[in-house]
Amino acid sequence: MESPQLFTSVVLYIILLFVISVHEWAHAWTANKCGDPTARLLGRMTWNPIAHISMVGTVLIPLIGIFGPALGLGLPFAIIGWGKPVPVNPNNYRNYVRDDVLVSLAGPLSNVVITIVALIIVKILTFMPGELVMMIIREILFPLAQLSFFLAFFNLIPFPPLDGSHILRPLLGYKGRMILDKISAYGLIILIVFINTPIFDIIIRGVNNLFFFMAKIII
Numbered sequence: 151m152e153s154p155q156l157f158t159s160v161v162l163y164i165i166l167l168f169v170i171s172v173h174e175w176a177h178a179w180t181a182n183k184c185g186d187p188t189a190r191l192l193g194r195m196t197w198n199p200i201a202h203i204s205m206v207g208t209v210l211i212p213l214i215g216i217f218g219p220a221l222g223l224g225l226p227f228a229i230i231g232w233g234k235p236v237p238v239n240p241n242n243y244r245n246y247v248r249d250d251v252l253v254s255l256a257g258p259l260s261n262v263v264i265t266i267v268a269l270i271i272v273k274i275l276t277f278m279p280g281e282l283v284m285m286i287i288r289e290i291l292f293p294l295a296q297l298s299f300f301l302a303f304f305n306l307i308p309f310p311p312l313d314g315s316h317i318l319r320p321l322l323g324y325k326g327r328m329i330l331d332k333i334s335a336y337g338l339i340i341l342i343v344f345i346n347t348p349i350f351d352i353i354i355r356g357v358n359n360l361f362f363f364m365a366k367i368i369i
Contacts, residue, residue, distance in 0.1 A: 159216045161289055162297075166212055167199040169261060169298045170233040173305070174202040176260035177236040177253055184249035186242035194236050207232035230304065230345065235311070247320045254316035261302035265361070268295035269368040276369065299361045300354070307353075309341060310334035 175197050178189035193201050203209060212231035243249035268291045275283050275291070308318035310333060319327060333340065344350055 158289060162293060163212060163216050165290070165294045165297055166216075166231060167203075167208070168197075169264060169294070169301055170208060170231070171197050171199040171202050172260050172264060173257040173301065174233045174236050176256040177238075180253045180256035181236065181238045181243075181249075184242075184252060185244045186239050186249075188239045188242070189236045192237060202233040204232060204234040208234070230301075251317055251320060254313040257313050258302040258305045261298040261305070264298040265295045265302070265364075266368070268292075268298070269365055273369050295365065296358075296361055299364075300357055303353075303357045303360075309344070310337035312341070 175195060178195040181188065182190045182195060189195055199208075208231055215231070238253060240246055240250060272287050272291050272295070275287055305312050306314040306317070308314035310330065315330060315334070315337075319330060322330060
C-alpha cells in the first residue's frame with residue numbers, strides 16, 4: 151500500500167471511530183437526560199471510542215472495508231460498520247414513547263451536527279490559502295462531513311436494528327409492532343441483503359445529492 155493511500159485509509163478509519171463514538175454518546179447522554187442512567191453508569195456517556203467498540207462492527211469489518219481493497223482483500227458483499235449498542239432501560243424513562251423516540255433520534259442528529267460544524271470549519275478555512283489547509287479540508291473535514299451525513303440518514307432507515315425502527319414503532323398498530331419485533335430477530339441479515347440491492351444504491355445517491363446541496367449552501 152502506497153503511503154498516500156495508507157494515510158487516507160488511516161484517516162478515514164479514525165473519522166469513522168469518531169463519528170460512531172459521538173453517535174453512541176448522544177444516545178447515552180439523551181437517555182440519561184430522559185431519566186435512564188444505565189449507559190452513564192456503564193461508562194458509555196463518553197467520546198472515548200474504546201467504550202463503544204464492537205470487535206466485529208467497529209474493528210474487523212471497517213478495517214477490511216477501508217484497507218482491504220489495497221491489500222487485495224475484501225468481503226463478497228457490502229456492509230457498513232457499527233458501534234456497540236448503548237444499553238438502555240426504558241422502564242426508567244419519564245415518558246416511554248416520547249423518550250424512546252428522543253433517544254433514537256439523538257444519534258442521527260449528532261451526525262448532522264458534526265456535518266454542519268465540519269462544513270462551517272471548511273468555510274472558515276477557505277479564507278486561509280495554503281497546501282496544508284487544502285489537505286485538511288480534502289482529507290479530513292470533507293470526508294468527516296460526508297460520512298457523518300450519510301450515517302445520519304442510514305440510521306434513520308425504519309428497519310431494526312437501526313434507530314429509525316424505534317421512531318417508526320409508535321406509529322404502528324399492535325400487529326405492526328409484533329411484525330417489527332419478529333423481523334428484528336433477523337434484522338442484521340435482512341439489512342445486509344438490503345444494502346446490497348439497487349434500492350440502497352438509489353438511497354445513497356439521493357443522500358449524497360442532498361449532502362452536496364447542503365455543502366454548497368454552507369460553503
